Structure formats: structure tokens, C-alpha cells
Amino acid sequence: MTENFYEHLFGVRDKVALVTGGTRGIGLMIAEGLVRCGADVYISSRKTDACAQAEATLSRYGRCTAIPGDVGHVAGCRKLAAEIAQRSDKLHILVNNAGLTWGADIDEFPEKAWDKVMNLDAKGPFFLTQALLPQLRAAASPEVRASIVNVSSTNAIRPSGLQNYSYVAAKAGLQGLSTQMARDLNSDNINVNVLAPGPFKSKMTAPLYANADIEKQVVEGFTMGRWGAMEDAAGLTVFLSSKAGTFLTGVVIPCDGGATTIG
Ligand SMILES: NC(=O)c1ccc[n+]([C@@H]2O[C@H](COP(=O)([O-])OP(=O)(O)OC[C@H]3O[C@@H](n4cnc5c(N)ncnc54)[C@H](OP(=O)(O)O)[C@@H]3O)[C@@H](O)[C@H]2O)c1
Numbered sequence: 001m002t003e004n005f006y007e008h009l010f011g012v013r014d015k016v017a018l019v020t021g022g023t024r025g026i027g028l029m030i031a032e033g034l035v036r037c038g039a040d041v042y043i044s045s046r047k048t049d050a051c052a053q054a055e056a057t058l059s060r061y062g063r064c065t066a067i068p069g070d071v072g073h074v075a076g077c078r079k080l081a082a083e084i085a086q087r088s089d090k091l092h093i094l095v096n097n098a099g100l101t102w103g104a105d106i107d108e109f110p111e112k113a114w115d116k117v118m119n120l121d122a123k124g125p126f127f128l129t130q131a132l133l134p135q136l137r138a139a140a141s142p143e144v145r146a147s148i149v150n151v152s153s154t155n156a157i158r159p160s161g162l163q164n165y166s167y168v169a170a171k172a173g174l175q176g177l178s179t180q181m182a183r184d185l186n187s188d189n190i191n192v193n194v195l196a197p198g199p200f201k202s203k204m205t206a207p208l209y210a211n212a213d214i215e216k217q218v219v220e221g222f223t224m225g226r227w228g229a230m231e232d233a234a235g236l237t238v239f240l241s242s243k244a245g246t247f248l249t250g251v252v253i254p255c256d257g258g259a260t261t262i263g
Contacts, residue, residue: 010242013038016088016139017241020044020071020080020128021098023054025202026151026233030095033234034241035062042087044069044080045098071098072120074127081131091135092144093241096125096174097151101167101204114166121170125150126177133188140189147241148185150178152196154256171196175252182250191249193240198256200228224257232257 007013017034021027022043031054035041040063043054051066058064067083070076084091099121102113129136129148140146155164156171175194182192199222201209209215219225236255239245254260 009244010238011037012093012238012241015039015092015241016042016090016135017093017095018042018044018080018084018091018132019095019097020124022095023047023050023066025204026197026200026228027095027097028054028058029200029230029233030097030149030237031058031064032061032230033238034093035059035064036234037238038062039093040088041065042067042084044071046070071096071124071128072116074123077124077128078131081128081135084132085135089135090139091132091146092139093147093149093237094129094132094136095149095151095237096128097149098124099151099153099171099204101162101164103162103164105163106165109163109165114169117166118170118173121167122173122177125174126181129181136185136190137188142189144243145246146188146190147245148178148181148190148192149237149240150174150192150194152178152194152252154196154198154254154260157196157252157254157260178252179250186249191240191246193245193248193250194252195233195236195240196252196254196256196260197233198222198228198254198259200233222257223259223262226257228255228257 017039019031022031023045035058048068051068055066069080136146152171178194208218
């Protein structure tokens, strides 16, 4: 045990982490928290310029390397895993955060939207994890378990007013998948948990704060009367990836200011 008990309990210093979709929104928030806590963080998304910009921003706080990649298909997952493998033989923390949603009327919901969302939000986390298992296993031990955090949504726990059918199916699928993977990876000392965000400001939720009037009305409807903050998403991820969270695996944790529990 280190002399600093706080660091022993909550520390992620020098752990190697990968955050998909880490260039903006919730992924950027989680990556910032990990970087500021001293982890060696890789972030990834499709756009090279967004990667470069996020890497520059986060490098002000510590170690951050961006690797462009598309985790919406198996070849992209394997390519990103190979890029990680070239740089590190260990991966202590994997945050499968990249995701997209799609809304359309139930009578017109297109197959294209079904496949696109399922591919990124459900298939991607499975195949990226599969491709990174050698690095996750190499990082894991009974004393320091590796941590996979799959980012779901409260929409998969409680229906919303959004007609986001493939998104709900994909995120609910991701939750079931996480439980199965937690069971199967337990003997490898790898934890798998789900962070289910409520409302966070991001490109995905931009229509909810399109102007001050809309935002005021929307925020008044939130249980705690505010958006999720960087510390909320990052704090839960750091907790799950530190000694303090080691005894949790296979759980879905809403990070939503009480929305799914007290409404
Ligand atoms: N914001 C919320 O209130 C909220 C609520 C519940 C759940 N969530 C979940 O939280 C996660 C993050 O959402 P967000 O709101 O932060 O979304 P966002 O602002 O749209 O960010 C999505 C991130 O994923 C990346 N991305 C998109 N498609 C990708 C692909 N095919 N391969 C690799 N990266 C890809 C994007 O970068 P590029 O465009 O450069 O690829 C971006 O970095 C998602 O899983 C979402 O479902 C969000």
C-alpha cells in the first residue's frame, strides 16, 4: 500500500487508459479526469483534426495521445487495438464511450439507422474489447484489476420521449453484454461495468440547449436542475477504475442526478 491512503484508494496514476470518442462531450470529460489524475491516456475518434485538438487541450493537464480511428466496424476496432499494442503492452482502463443516436418516427424508422447505431453502440464495444484482451489481461492482477467501463444511457433503463429505437436496443444490449463479459472475464481479473449517463451537454444533446429559453425549460425538468458535469462522468470512471471500485463488476450505474431513481 502506498503511504498516501487517498492515492491508494482512488488513484489511477500511471495506469494506461483508452477512451473511445474521447475528443468531445462525455468522452472528453472522462479523458480529462483520467489525465488530471495522472493516468497515461489514449483517446480516439474518427476525425484527425478533432483528435489533434483534444490531444493539445488535454496535454495541458498531463499525458494524452490521440489516435484517429473508427470503432463502428470490426476492422477499425482491430486497427485501433493494434495502434495501442504498438505503444503499450498493458491497458488498465478501457472506456467504450463512442456512440451515436438516431431519432425517427416508429412508422418510418430506417434500417440504415438501425445498423449504424447498433454497429457503433453495441458491436464496437464488444469487438474493441476482444481485440484489446491481450493488453487488458497483461495489465490485470488480483491486486490491481483492469477496468472496462461501457457507456450506456438512462434511455436503456427508462423510456424517454425520444423515438430512438435502435439506440435503446443497442444500449440495453450493451448492458446485457457487459454482465456476460463481467462473468467471463472475472477469472482474468478484469471488471466490466456500465456507466449510464443522464443529461450531459454535448453535440448529441445540442438541440436541448439550442437557445437560452429552450435550455432553461429543459434544465428545470432535470431532477437536480442541472446538467451532468465533467466531475460526474470522470469521477465515476475514476472510482470504477481505482482500488475503491475493485469490488464492483457487472453493474449498471446511472450517472443522472437521480433521474431514473427518483424521477
Ligand atoms: N450526452 C448525453 O446526455 C448522453 C446521455 C446518455 C448517454 N450518452 C452516451 O455517452 C456517450 C458519449 O456521448 P456524447 O453525448 O458525448 O456524444 P458526442 O458529443 O456526439 O461525442 C461522440 C464521440 O464519439 C466519436 N465517434 C462517433 N462515431 C464514432 C466512430 N464510428 N468511431 C469512433 N468514434 C466515433 C465522436 O468523434 P468523431 O465524430 O470524430 O468520430 C465523438 O468524439 C455515447 O455513447 C452516448 O450514447 C450521452
